[in-house]
Each structure stands twice: as C-alpha cells, then as structure tokens.
Amino acid sequence: MSFLNRRRFLSAAGLTAAGVLTTRTVLPAHGATPAATGVFRHGIASGDPLPDAVLLWTRVTPTDEAAPGSGAGPTVDVGWEVATDSGFRNVTRSGTTPAGPQTDHTVKVDASGLDAGTTYWYRFTCQGETSAAARTRTAPAASGSPTGLRFGVVSCANYMGGFFSAYRHLAARTDLDAVLHLGDYLYEYGDGEYGPGPGIGRGHDPSGEMVTLSDYRRRHAQYKQDPDLQALHAVAPFIVTWDDHESANDAWSGGAENHTPGAEGDWTSRIAAARRAWGEWMPVREPDARRLYRRFAFGGLADLSLLDLRTYRSKQVGQTELGDVDDPARSITGDDQMRWLKDNLATTKARWRLVGNPVMIAPVVFPPLPDSIGRPLADVTGLLPPEGVPYNVDQWDGYTADRRELLSHLHDNGIDNTVFLTGDIHSSWAADVPLDAGTYPASPSVAAELVCTSVTSDNLDEITKSPPRTTSVAVEESIKTANRHVKMLEFDSHGYSLLEVTPERVQMDWVYISDRTDRNATARRAAGWQVEAGSNRVTPAPSPLAL
DSSP: OOSSOGGGOOOOOOOOOOOOOOSOOSOOTTOOOOOSSSSOTTOEEEEEEETTEEEEEEEOOOSTTOOTTSOOSOOEEEEEEEESSTTOSSEEEEEEEEEOGGGTTEEEEEEESOOTTOEEEEEEEETTEEOOOEEEEOOOOTTOOOSOEEEEEEOOOOGGGOOOHHHHHHHTOSOOSEEEEOSOSSOOOOTTSSSSGGGGTOOOSSSSOOOSHHHHHHHHHHHHTOHHHHHHHTTSOEEEOOOSTTTSTTOBTTBOTTOOTBTTBOHHHHHHHHHHHHHHHSOOOOSSSSOOOEEEEETTTEEEEEOOOSSSOOOOOOTTOGGGGGOTTOOSSOHHHHHHHHHHHHHOOSSEEEEEESSOOSOOOOOOOOHHHHHHHHHHHOOOSSTTOOOOTTSGGGOHHHHHHHHHHHHHTTOOOEEEEEOSSSSEEEEEEESOGGGTTTSOEEEEEEEOOOSSSOOHHHHHTOOTTSHHHHHHHHHHHHOTTEEEEEOSOOEEEEEEEOSSEEEEEEEEESOTTOTTOOEEEEEEEEEETTTOSEEEOSSOOOO
C-alpha cells in the first residue's frame, strides 16, 4: 500500500469498547468449525455464484505427511453433495473428485445445474469422514428482478493484526447473498513485521516472509484454520479479488516494493507461486491462468465488475517522477481490462453498475501535515512519504490517464448508477467521484465510491499510538476540507460493511468492532451512507439497514 517499508512500523493495539451491536449472535448450527486433526482441517467454502452454479472448495489432509506446502501425500477421492436442506434429505447434485499433492490437496468443484436465487447446503466426504455442512446461494436468474440484495464487504485481514471478530459478527447474519472480499485476504510478512501478532498469540506460519510456493500454501492454510474465517465461509459464497499482499506489498506487473531481487529470487517465480497458491486455496472460478478480473450478474438489479489492479499495472512513480502520474502510457488496469470494464458499464441492462475496486478511485489531495502524522498516514493510505507530497500513487491517483478515460466514458455516454466498492486503505470513506475534482461541485459527479475499513490491518491511531478518535479527527476534517467530494471519512476503526442494493438506492453501513486484539470483541453500527438511483452522489442514509 505505500512506498514506506511497513517493517518500520509496529502497530500498537488499543481500541476501546464502543458499544454492542444488536444482531444475530448465534452461528449457524451447521457452520464449519475448525479442527486441528482429521481430514477437513481447513473448513469448506463456496464462491463465484452464478444463476445455475456455485464453486465449492475444501482442502483434505488424508495423512499427516500431506501437510500444506509439503508436496507430499497420496491422491484420494473426495465426495461432495449439494442439498436443498441442512439435513441433506433432498440431495440435488453429488459427485467425486480427486485431491492430491499437485494442488496441495485442495478441491474445487463447479456444482452446476442448480436453481437460480436459491439457498443450498453442501458438504464433502473423504476416507469415511464427513465435513461440517455449509450454506451457499445461487445468483438470481438473468431475467429476474430481485427487490433487494445483501452483501458483506471486507478487506485487509492481517492475521497478526488481531482476531477476525469482524468475520465472526458478519457470519452471524442469515441474509447475505454473498461476501465481497476486495483484497488482502492474507499478508506476506513474517512475524513481528506488521501488527502485534506474536504478542497476542497470532504469529504467522511460516514465521518468515512468504516467498516460495510452499510458503504461500502454508500461509493460506493458516488463515483457513481461523475459526471466524471458517464461520464466514460457511454461511455465504465469497466473491473475491486480490490486492498486493496476496503476493507482496505494492505489487505491480514487474515487481513489488516488498520484493528484493536476488535475496528473494526473481519476481516472475514469486508471483507465479503466489498466483498458483491463491488459485488453489480460494473458492474462485478462474477464466484462465493469468486473468482474475470477472463479471457477475444479479438479475436486472445489479451487475458487478470485479477488477484485478495488480497484474497489469505499470510501476508506481517515484518521488522525483510525480509528473508522470498523468502519462497515458502508464496504466493501472492494462488495456484489455479497461476495454472489458468500459464495455460492461456501457452494455449492462442492470439497474446498478457495481465495481469491485481494490484501490480507491476518487481523487484525494492530502493537505500539509506534521511529519508525526504525515508518515503514519502514508502507511495507511499509500501516500508518498516526503512532507507536502499530495499524491496517493499506489491507487488511481497515480494513474490519472486511466481514471480520466474511465470517468469520461461514464460522462460522455450518460452512464448513471455506477458505484465503486473499495478496500485497501484501512479506513472508511463515502465520496462522490467527480469528472473534475478541481471544479467540483460545479463539475458533475459521475459515480460514487464506498470504501470499507480493514478487518484487522493497522489504522492511523495504531500507527501513531494515539487514542482512537483523537489525533485522527483533525486529519479527517482537513482532508474533507481539501476534498469537497469526500463526504465521510473515519481513520481509526476496524470491522466490516453491509451493502444493500434495491432499485431505489445502494446503501452501505459500516460496522465496527470494539478491539481487534480481543477475541470476544463486540460490534456496533457506526454510519450509513447511500447512493440514490440517478444521483451519482452519496448522502447520509436516513436509517440503519435491518439487522
């Protein structure tokens, strides 16, 4: 996320309890539970829902030697079944598939022939053992007109940063059509490099930075054994993309800030290892070996374009190259993905055009700040470290020609109801996306952006070691003053977002946990903002989303 090396920052936890969210608190009776032994130690999951299919995932450990990343162990048969009821009295689809060391004993099944807009249950069997059952849901029919959709929205979950209480609270819901994970599902750092992990019993495995295929597989395996993450995977299908930490900090097409050629091998080998392990361990349907961006339709109500903003991007500009942020030869999307995205936005017949966007697109100019604030803010936002430098070059601010092309496409073709759903920045934002930020509000807003905060990754207060809602408040107000299109900003809290889509509006509510280092953290709804149909602007939501 930043040109600063994050290893110089060690987070300090200290969020105070801020209230309890009144919500469903009992996990589904058939939810996956973690197990240190047995065949199904890493839970089960589903993803990429279509009207007639869902991708099912698990990982089996048939023998002790078949440990994640080992490349050892036998190939075994894994059974699977899908039912319309949690007791599996009405099994509609079933089959058997092999699992072996070539895929790290992970299993991916594209369960097809399902009914649209329907809740299903699924489970796996292997060597006489049956996994816990989990719930999933297909997308609405292409010709359907759903009256509403509910999504959980999350990003930036550093295992060493704290407990995944945000996942636990989100898993308590029974109304999710899907969970949208916008990247940084896991982190590459070694113990003690980023977050209080070892001090709270949350050290990484392996203990060093992940670089090899075995490293990436082991790290994925560790995250998949977290009980709160397993619980969330067990209640709804995930729709996921990746950001930088699935490989290395500030990744671009030819390298990363957190990659040292020679000492850590060549980038081509490292990114191939990261990509392979991600494909094995995530419940994703992959268009091909390189392409991760893909599109989902939810009847006539919403169309979701899910972006990959790491694989094709040009290298971020350096401190002496800020004039190059506007170079049309530089791209954050790559030419093919840009054409694909513009075509999606122009041709969809859905009411809402949602864009799963790993890094912020709304322009942000940062006011001059004291060094004691500016450098920690750089770590949170991706801002370049020198005093007075205003650009967030790891995000769309560093690729302004691409942004101008996309926003002009929306404006020139009269495309309304585009909402960017964004992660990465460890904070909460609601912003208009103006055609020309310099003349806003005279310049029209052509889209809106809603940004979820981090599950555990460091917020500004933790990096500055300031009490929450003290130092950050003045920084938030100065940023909003300098950027009139930014309507809501909160730098200090962790949690998840709940997104509701109806024909009339898109609303995001931010739900914050009390303390990332408390395994039993409580949660509270903190804010809600909406985008009314045809407005292309964010406004405060008149009421909370139903819990």
